[in-house]
Amino acid sequence: MSQVSGGERLNVAWDGDDLRVTAPQLHFLTGKPLDRLKDGASVVFLTQLTLTTDNFTTSLRRIPDRFIFSYDLWEEKFSVTKLGEGQRTASHLSAAAAEAWCLDNVAISASGLPQDRPFWLKFELRAAEPKDEAAVIGDSGLNLTRLIEVFSRRPRDQQPQWTAEAGPLRLAELKRLAGRVARTL
Secondary structure: OOOOOOOOOOEEEEEOOEEEEEOOOOOOOOHHHHHHHHOOOOEEEEEEEEEEOOOOOOEEEEEEEEEEEEEEOOOOEEEEEEOOOOOEEEEEEOHHHHHHHHHHOOEEEOOOOOOOOOEEEEEEEEEOOHHHHHHHHOOOOOOHHHHHHHHHOOOOOOOOEEEEEEEEEOHHHOEEOOOOOOOOO
8 A cells, every 4th residue: 555645745726716736746557556557457546635624623525536547558658537527538648647637637626715714635546446446437427425435444455545635724825826727626
């Protein structure tokens, strides 16, 4: 199990009404997930971004997302699809670019949050087990209840997981991103 923690930073920026994260030290296209991709299978990565105003005691907002990664054996490039509302895809990416694209498409609304009130963010990412993939995605689309259940339980021994936290933060002190269209997820 891999973990982003302590010394590795979760960077947070304010983009319109959204909070966006980057984790420069986070490299999750490794180990078993990478092996599965290079064997021709797709891999689902589940993310969850949680906003709290009391040092992770009570969740104010929680945004779960899922991304399907695939690997082109001939070109040695990755494709990533974010599922759900506003589904989008990027292709012909290096591993680092695919990881960055995934994080760039994770955001949580800061709407209504006072600029001077402290808050905390927790970012979680897991490689889904094949049996979890079917339950989370399903025939009728995303099953948010099942996705939240996946993050509510401890990961299996061999299930890759990464977690990063940031806070206390204040909107007034965050870097504002310019030139981007605000998106509320």
